[in-house]
Amino acid sequence: MRHKLDDVSLVELFAWDEGRFKDRLAGSPIYRIGHEQWLRNIAIALGNAPRSEEIIAALRTRADHPSELVRDHVAWALERHGA
16 A cells, blocks of 8 residues: 555655644554654655755745754755755
8 A cells, every 4th residue: 555645745745744644654664764754754855856946945844843853854955955
C-alpha cells in the first residue's frame, strides 16, 4: 500500500502537521520514523529539488520549527537555493 502518496507534492507533504502525518501514515513503515524525521527528510528533498518560489516559501514556514534537526535541514535547503 502506498498510502495514496503518489500524486502529492513534496511541498504539500512538508505542510502536514503531526496529526495529519499520524492519520495518513498510521500502519506504514514511514510512520515509524516520526514526524520530525519526516520533515527533515522532506527538507533535504526540497533542498535538492529545482529552485522555485513555492519551495522557498514552504521551507521558510519551517525555519523556526521547534526541532533543531528540522531547523538545521531547512537552513541547509534554503542555503542550497540561495535564499
